[in-house]
Amino acid sequence: MTTSAEQVATVSVRYFAGARAAAGVAEEAVRLASPATVDDVLAAVRELHDERLAKVLPACSFLLDGVAVRDRGTEVPAEATLDVLPPFAGG
Template sequence: MASLRFFAGAAEAAQADTASLDAGTIGELRAELGERYGSEFMRVLTLCSLLVNGARASDDTVALAPTDTVDVLPPFAGG
């Protein structure tokens, strides 16, 4: 199972900082997240970047291994 880490607004929407999901691709992961956390989380997820082991995964076909770590990062404002 891939390990997920939620940050900022994504953690608030999921009401969790971490999770584990069994998914073969980023697209499958997004679908599983929607089933688990619902429509409000999915709204937040559309704004987020996904990093797989530190590398941005912008394509739903990116493969996931059970040992991967996926970071769910909402946009950050800086100043």
């Protein structure tokens, strides 16, 4: 018998530009065990999508609730928003 239920976090992942094209969606909710890290969220979205997104992710920057993420080991709170931002060109 299990004495404690596993904590689950829902994270809203928003894709921009080339990441949106690779994912095929602008936004999606990802559910994962909590506590979770940015790396955990990225692993989950890789499982949800084909290799096109997996190829884009290494070049992307990420914002967690509007704050730039430098360490992908950063813990992601439940109900957070993770923005996936590929490199942008232009002036």
